[in-house]
Amino acid sequence: MHDTSPHIVALAGGVGGARMAAGLTQVWPGERLTVAVNIGDDFDHLGLRICPDLDTVVYTLAGVGDAARGWGLAGETYAAFEAMKRLGGPDWFLLGDKDLATHILRTDALRRGQSLTDFTAAMAASLGVGARILPVSDAPVATLLHTDEGLLAFQDYFVGRQAAPKVRSVVFEGAQNAQPSPQLLRALASGALQGVVICPSNPFVSVAPILAIPGVRAAIENSRGPKIAISPIIGGQAIKGPAAKMMDELGLERSAVGVAEYYRGLVDIFVLHETDADLCSRVSALGMKPLVADTILSSDAARAALARTIEAAL
Amino acid sequence: MHDTSPHIVALAGGVGGARMAAGLTQVWPGERLTVAVNIGDDFDHLGLRICPDLDTVVYTLAGVGDAARGWGLAGETYAAFEAMKRLGGPDWFLLGDKDLATHILRTDALRRGQSLTDFTAAMAASLGVGARILPVSDAPVATLLHTDEGLLAFQDYFVGRQAAPKVRSVVFEGAQNAQPSPQLLRALASGALQGVVICPSNPFVSVAPILAIPGVRAAIENSRGPKIAISPIIGGQAIKGPAAKMMDELGLERSAVGVAEYYRGLVDIFVLHETDADLCSRVSALGMKPLVADTILSSDAARAALARTIEAAL
Numbered sequence: 001m002h003d004t005s006p007h008i009v010a011l012a013g014g015v016g017g018a019r020m021a022a023g024l025t026q027v028w029p030g031e032r033l034t035v036a037v038n039i040g041d042d043f044d045h046l047g048l049r050i051c052p053d054l055d056t057v058v059y060t061l062a063g064v065g066d067a068a069r070g071w072g073l074a075g076e077t078y079a080a081f082e083a084m085k086r087l088g089g090p091d092w093f094l095l096g097d098k099d100l101a102t103h104i105l106r107t108d109a110l111r112r113g114q115s116l117t118d119f120t121a122a123m124a125a126s127l128g129v130g131a132r133i134l135p136v137s138d139a140p141v142a143t144l145l146h147t148d149e150g151l152l153a154f155q156d157y158f159v160g161r162q163a164a165p166k167v168r169s170v171v172f173e174g175a176q177n178a179q180p181s182p183q184l185l186r187a188l189a190s191g192a193l194q195g196v197v198i199c200p201s202n203p204f205v206s207v208a209p210i211l212a213i214p215g216v217r218a219a220i221e222n223s224r225g226p227k228i229a230i231s232p233i234i235g236g237q238a239i240k241g242p243a244a245k246m247m248d249e250l251g252l253e254r255s256a257v258g259v260a261e262y263y264r265g266l267v268d269i270f271v272l273h274e275t276d277a278d279l280c281s282r283v284s285a286l287g288m289k290p291l292v293a294d295t296i297l298s299s300d301a302a303r304a305a306l307a308r309t310i311e312a313a314l
Numbered sequence: 315m316h317d318t319s320p321h322i323v324a325l326a327g328g329v330g331g332a333r334m335a336a337g338l339t340q341v342w343p344g345e346r347l348t349v350a351v352n353i354g355d356d357f358d359h360l361g362l363r364i365c366p367d368l369d370t371v372v373y374t375l376a377g378v379g380d381a382a383r384g385w386g387l388a389g390e391t392y393a394a395f396e397a398m399k400r401l402g403g404p405d406w407f408l409l410g411d412k413d414l415a416t417h418i419l420r421t422d423a424l425r426r427g428q429s430l431t432d433f434t435a436a437m438a439a440s441l442g443v444g445a446r447i448l449p450v451s452d453a454p455v456a457t458l459l460h461t462d463e464g465l466l467a468f469q470d471y472f473v474g475r476q477a478a479p480k481v482r483s484v485v486f487e488g489a490q491n492a493q494p495s496p497q498l499l500r501a502l503a504s505g506a507l508q509g510v511v512i513c514p515s516n517p518f519v520s521v522a523p524i525l526a527i528p529g530v531r532a533a534i535e536n537s538r539g540p541k542i543a544i545s546p547i548i549g550g551q552a553i554k555g556p557a558a559k560m561m562d563e564l565g566l567e568r569s570a571v572g573v574a575e576y577y578r579g580l581v582d583i584f585v586l587h588e589t590d591a592d593l594c595s596r597v598s599a600l601g602m603k604p605l606v607a608d609t610i611l612s613s614d615a616a617r618a619a620l621a622r623t624i625e626a627a628l
Contacts, residue, residue, distance in 0.1 A: 046418050046419065046422045047361075047418070047421055047422040047425055048418070073397075076393075077391060077393045077411070079390075079391045079393065079410075079411035079412050079415075080394060080411045080412060080414045080415045080418070081415075082412075082415075083387075083411070083412040083413075083414075083415030083416070084415040084418065084419055086415075086440060086441070087415060087416065087419055087436075087437055087440045087441075088419075088436065088440050089415065089418075089419050096393075097391070097393035097394045097397070097411045097414075098393050098394060098396075098397040099397075100394045100397075100411075100414065100418075101393075101394045101395075101396075101397030101398040101400075101401060101403065102397070102401065104360050104361070104362070104394070104398065104403075104414075104418075105360065105398055105401055105402075105403050107361055108360045108361040111361055122401075122402065123401055126400060126401045126402050127400070127401075
């Protein structure tokens with residue numbers, strides 16, 4: 001498929017990545033879309049392997065996600081979670097009943113020796129998802145944050161501490177020894193690749209851990225077609241999550257230009273929200289072609305429209 | 315507590331054992347009741363450690379059990395189970411959402427090195443259970459059945475095959491090397507022990523695996539006070555489960571007398587249902603004192619009444 005049909009690769013974290021990927025499926029249906037997903041947020045909780053970004057992407061593309069929250073499942077219930085609290089279990093990480101099914105089956109599959117890639121593919125197929133959703137590696141990689149409160153695992157920082165600590169630097173434990181997804185490398189090396197889309201995910205804790213897997217950044221650089229990034233920062237604010245706050249803490253300019261600078265050398269086309277149209281010349285000065293669009297992906301229509309804008313720019 | 319207060323030890327499997335134990339708590343409140351529970355049904359499913367009899371006893375004594383079914387939790391939901399089926403997971407073993415909380419926390423606790431005894435005690439305490447509920451051993455013991463369809467693990471036989479295969483013999487894998495519960499041995503050795511009650515559980519797959527743990531049968535034989543068994547067979551039929559069918563298959567008389575014969579040498583007092591009052595002389599001939607009572611434990615009142623009958627016989 002990848003070698004013959006025109007196709008695209010997207011790099012995605014959680015909510016923003018999933019919403020952009022949902023738009024891209026409108027232009028690149030079925031296996032014409034490959035989504036390389038961040039695994040740095042993955043962690044073990046109560047003995048269960050939890051992969052928040054993979055699940056968010058699968059659920060969103062399957063149309064079973066909680067559209068308002070952007071993560072988790074629509075119509076979710078919390079009977080198991082409430083029962084665990086009653087038994088003295090931890091309550092800091094919310095676990096829905098339907099979501100637990102994913103974690104239980106995945107943990108069991110990994111223990112039996114199935115790869116995360118194969119489990120994710122089977123899960124996506126069960127839910128009717130046509131896109132290829134790939135963990136960037138089958139090896140565990142853990143995003144850790146050096147903060148003013150010490151070294152924190154990602155979920156301890158993001159969920160446990162609600163992203164309150166000040167981030168000094170981010171490391172991706174295990175990344176250097178992780179093998180990149182062979183399917184991803186094949187998709188990136190294909191002569192039918194039309195381009196690579198860096199979704200409007202957090203550059204520092206969603207996209208960076210993808211690029212930190214050995215060979216991935218080089219494979220993107222060497223791939224056919226333009227590399228297009230969509231700014232997750234609009235008017236100096238993050239659409240969701242701590243990206244803007246982190247830019248301050250990491251000493252970067254808290255604006256779409258700060259994001260563009262971060263992607264300098266990798267990205268050819270940089271998509272800004274209409275609000276930030278005045279920043280186009282500064283993006284151009286970084287050697288990227290600026291593209292102004294509606295990047296607030298709160299509706300299916302907006303997601304599809306941005307995907308068509310991207311298609312037109314290829 | 316055990317060394318000073320008059321107390322009792324009960325041997326229990328699942329539904330029948332839990333119902334009898336619930337009655338015993340009316341006469342022997344708090345830690346005056348120790349329930350030694352069968353672990354031969356315990357198994358790993360989807361990577362979760364499931365202990366059906368322990369859970370049935372804890373849930374029943376906590377008053378949160380599904381009273382009509384006799385197992386599982388009242389007001390249970392199945393969102394996770396349905397979601398697992400949608401993802402291609404196995405559907406032969408029903409898992410409720412609230413029940414999953416128990417399995418997840420237990421599996422995690424055991425992996426962290428907590429004993430099954432300590433987890434069960436903490437679980438029971440969380441749910442307000444005062445009785446001491448003890449797995450007969452912390453070592454895994456697996457009831458296996460040689461059947462006309464080959465060797466089957468207990469849950470494969472009982473749930474997967476609905477107890478349809480003909481049982482030739484029963485073995486308790488791991489029993490010979492299992493250490494008996496030290497708390498159980500202490501309770502049995504206590505000078506304040508008033509007696510031992512063998513609940514109306516399946517003699518062959520619920521009580522036998524308790525007695526198969528090295529030292530347990532001898533500790534009962536050497537303990538103070540009478541040993542009282544309640545027949546799970548009434549009018550030649552089992553109140554619940556395959557006990558009567560198994561008696562045919564194992565070449566035993568399918569009646570309360572057949573059960574009494576099975577417990578010969580261990581039991582002093584044998585409780586028969588009123589329906590079986592005509593069997594008293596045959597029980598006497600086995601060297602046991604027969605006791606006729608209402609042994610259908612479908613109401614709290616009936617359970618408490620039988621407990622008082624047992625108390626009066628001590």
